[in-house]
Amino acid sequence: MAKKTKHVHINVTSNVSGVSKKATASSDKLGGSLKKTKGQASGMSGAFGGLGSKLKSFAKHPAVLATAALAAIGRGLMAAMRVAEGFSKSMSRLSAISGATGEDLKALNNNAQDLGKSTQFTAAQVADAQTELAKMGFTTTGILNATSGALDLAVSSGVEMSEAAEIMAATMNGFGMSTAEASRITDVMAKSFVTSALDAEKFRESMKLVAPTAKTTKVSLEQTTAALAVLANQGIAGSMAGTSLRRTLMELSAKTGKDFRTSLDIYADRLQNAASTSEKLGIATEAVGVRSAGVLIALTEQRDKLDELTMSYEAAGGAAGDMVDVMEDNLSGDKKKMKSALEGMAIAVSNALGLEKAMRGVVNFLSTGF
Numbered sequence: 001m002a003k004k005t006k007h008v009h010i011n012v013t014s015n016v017s018g019v020s021k022k023a024t025a026s027s028d029k030l031g032g033s034l035k036k037t038k039g040q041a042s043g044m045s046g047a048f049g050g051l052g053s054k055l056k057s058f059a060k061h062p063a064v065l066a067t068a069a070l071a072a073i074g075r076g077l078m079a080a081m082r083v084a085e086g087f088s089k090s091m092s093r094l095s096a097i098s099g100a101t102g103e104d105l106k107a108l109n110n111n112a113q114d115l116g117k118s119t120q121f122t123a124a125q126v127a128d129a130q131t132e133l134a135k136m137g138f139t140t141t142g143i144l145n146a147t148s149g150a151l152d153l154a155v156s157s158g159v160e161m162s163e164a165a166e167i168m169a170a171t172m173n174g175f176g177m178s179t180a181e182a183s184r185i186t187d188v189m190a191k192s193f194v195t196s197a198l199d200a201e202k203f204r205e206s207m208k209l210v211a212p213t214a215k216t217t218k219v220s221l222e223q224t225t226a227a228l229a230v231l232a233n234q235g236i237a238g239s240m241a242g243t244s245l246r247r248t249l250m251e252l253s254a255k256t257g258k259d260f261r262t263s264l265d266i267y268a269d270r271l272q273n274a275a276s277t278s279e280k281l282g283i284a285t286e287a288v289g290v291r292s293a294g295v296l297i298a299l300t301e302q303r304d305k306l307d308e309l310t311m312s313y314e315a316a317g318g319a320a321g322d323m324v325d326v327m328e329d330n331l332s333g334d335k336k337k338m339k340s341a342l343e344g345m346a347i348a349v350s351n352a353l354g355l356e357k358a359m360r361g362v363v364n365f366l367s368t369g370f
Contacts, residue, residue, distance in 0.1 A: 098134035136169035142179035174211025196229030209242030
């Protein structure tokens with residue numbers, strides 16, 4: 001059976017021309033909208049530009065400038081008052097501990113402010129150092145004599161100022177020295193810290209134990225420090241060195257009746273003539289005891305070094321101040337001095353204007369007025 005073939009014709013027509021016209025119209029409409037938006041944006045920009053100009057003009061108005069200046073002055077005065085408040089608190093504590101009032105307290109106040117302006121330490125920090133000296137029994141005159149040395153010691157040894165004051169005062173009391181010799185102590189300490197293994201902590205722990213005995217046996221600060229330096233170089237330091245040296249000074253003085261240096265020569269001969277190590281230890285032990293035998297042997301063997309360091313410390317005048325000058329000759333030192341000077345100026349401004357007194361009046365009124 002024969003198949004019939006059917007032919008289907010599909011006629012597709014498109015209105016290209018119509019679509020094109022509609023697209024063109026839409027494009028024109030969009031372009032118009034964009035132009036309108038651009039115009040609006042231009043208008044807004046102009047408006048903001050005008051607002052900016054008005055704000056600039058407003059900021060230059062004398063009243064606004066005056067208000068800003070007054071606000072800045074107010075912030076500065078508040079900062080000055082806070083600095084003065086901290087200093088006043090430190091001075092009140094110093095007065096309570098030292099018992100200083102009237103002219104004495106005024107002298108301490110002036111000293112703290114002067115040193116606060118001329119060193120890297122603030123006036124409040126200086127007052128804290130003065131307080132440490134007062135705790136050690138220093139009079140007003142003693143505090144005035146010793147404070148500057150304590151500051152130099154703090155910088156040269158790298159310790160807190162209050163700690164430096166404590167070490168210096170304890171050493172001074174241990175040797176029975178006058179406050180006029182404060183700089184002698186700081187110079188010897190500073191020199192010993194750069195010529196041996198001693199540091200502030202080792203010095204303090206050793207010296208507080210040996211100083212009174214050194215005074216009794218008439219061994220100078222310089223020679224005692226030299227002995228501690230020799231021992232520190234041998235690895236004997238701190239309380240161990242202080243205790244052992246104290247025993248050595250006492251025993252040698254009692255057994256020979258001679259001064260410390262001569263006693264070392266006497267025992268050096270005995271130890272050198274020993275036939276054996278055990279005999280050497282026996283001689284040293286018999287002289288100063290088991291725990292101090294090693295110290296005696298070390299000191300007799302290092303007599304030349306002991307003499308060298310003693311002479312160096314006797315000629316140490318000005319050492320602490322020289323070290324401070326070198327250590328502060330940098331940007332960090334300049335910045336610290338500037339900060340202290342600015343705080344000093346703040347205290348002066350507060351005092352001149354009576355800011356703290358006025359604020360105390362306000363606080364007291366608010367505290368009791370309700």
